[in-house]
Amino acid sequence: MSELEIVQWAAPAAQALVGAMMGDVWGSVRDRFTGILSRRTESASDVAEELEESRQRLLDAEGDEETQTEVMAEWRSRFRRVLTQNPALLEEVRELLSEFKEDKLAQQKYHVEQHVKTSGGMVFNLGSGTQNNSVPRS
Template sequence: MDGIDVSQWAMSAAQALITAMTTDLWAGARDRFAGLLARRPESAGEVAEELDDARQQLLDAGVTEEAAEETSAEWVSRFRRALTRDPSLVEEIRTLLEEQNVEAPAASGRFTQNFSATGGGIVFNQGTGTQANQVHSK
C-alpha cells in the first residue's frame, strides 16, 4: 500500500468521516462511506443507518473533541478491517479524503534516530510502525 500502513489510512478515513458528519453535505457523504464499509452491496443501507446513529450521537454530544475521538475510534476499527479485507479500497478512500479536504497519509520511509543520556539518565522514545531498539550501557 505505497509504504503506508492500514492504520494510517483507517485513521485518515475516520477523520474524513467525522468531518463529514458535521456538515450539511452528510447525506451524500454517508452513502459513499456506507458503500465503502459494507461487505456486500445489499448491506450498505444497514451501514448507512449505523453511520446516521453515530452522527446523531456525535451531534447530541455537542461535537466536542472528546465525542469526536470516541466516535472516531469505532470507525477507525471498521475502516482497518475493511482495508485488511480489501486493500484495493485505498483508492476509494483516497478519493473520499480529497473530497473531504482531508490530507491523505504520506508514505513513511525508513529513518534512524539516535538518543543518548549521560549521568545515569534514561531515554524514552515512542513512535509508530516497526521499531528496533538497542540499548548500550557504558
C-alpha cells in the first residue's frame, strides 16, 4: 500500500471518528474504532481511554473549530501509523466508514475547516461533503 493511499484513508477515518465523538453514534462505533486503533503495540484499554479523553475534550470545547482540528490531526496521525504498520486493516477501515457514513455519521452535523499554505509544493486535501477551495493569486 502506498503512502498516498494510506493518507487518503487516514483523513476521512479521523474525520468520521471526530464526527462520531461529537454525536449520538459514539456508543455504537467506539469499540470498532478502538479495535482498529489498538492493533499496534498498544492495549485496547489504553486506546479506549485516549479516545474518551479526546471525546471529552471535544465536548468541553463546545464546537471550537481549533480543538476539532487538533483532535482530528492527532487521530489522523494515529490512523496513518496503524495503517502503515498493518496495511491489512485498510479493508476494516473502509468497511467501518462505509457502514457509518451512509447510516449514522451522515446524520451528524460537524464542520471541518482546513487552511493550507504552500510555497512551491503540492497540497492534498481530502474530504467529503461540500468543499470550497480557493487559490490566491501571487
